[in-house]
Amino acid sequence: MTDHGTPLPPDELGHRLTAVYDLVGTLYRRAQRSVEQELTGGELSLGVRAVLTLLHRNGPMTVPQMGRAQAISRQFVQRMVNDAAAAGLVESVPNPAHRRSSLIRPTERGTAAITEVLDREHRLLRETGGGLTDADVTACLRVLGELLTALDHIADD
Numbered sequence: 593m594t595d596h597g598t599p600l601p602p603d604e605l606g607h608r609l610t611a612v613y614d615l616v617g618t619l620y621r622r623a624q625r626s627v628e629q630e631l632t633g634g635e636l637s638l639g640v641r642a643v644l645t646l647l648h649r650n651g652p653m654t655v656p657q658m659g660r661a662q663a664i665s666r667q668f669v670q671r672m673v674n675d676a677a678a679a680g681l682v683e684s685v686p687n688p689a690h691r692r693s694s695l696i697r698p699t700e701r702g703t704a705a706i707t708e709v710l711d712r713e714h715r716l717l718r719e720t721g722g723g724l725t726d727a728d729v730t731a732c733l734r735v736l737g738e739l740l741t742a743l744d745h746i747a748d749d
Contacts, residue, residue: 612735626716627709636705639672644681644698644706652695654687681705 600608624638636644646658655673659666673696676682681702684694698706 609735609739612739616736627713636709637672637675639668640676640679640681641706641709643669643672643676643696644702645710647682647696647698648703648706648710652685652697654690654693654695656693658696676702 599605627636627638627641642662643658646661647653650661653661655669656666658673659669662669673682677684680699682696683699685697687693687695
């Protein structure tokens, strides 16, 4: 019988966390398809949705700030911002803190689009089964946070 309160030995921990990585990869790919096909009706790519979500939660941001927040390259974020701007979902405004790095903010249309997507996602996630508790979700977030911290040495660009 395993004591659920005792830290795992390193070898066993490594094997168990590999299983987490495997599930996260599958989860990411299915979530990507869900966002692009079901939640947005094919209107938003996963990258544009990520940009809109960041802006919705954090307010106007620069492209480099968004790249750091998502641990992805500034160049990729810039492409997603360009796509969102072309669709009328975001706009560039002057940044009082930095003349050469504009702030990106959602337009009224962008705010409406991401609000609708997040509402649909919330309704879908409310139906998650398994009797999950607050402790379960807290533990999941802790494990994923530790995995992310373990990869802090990997360059984002």
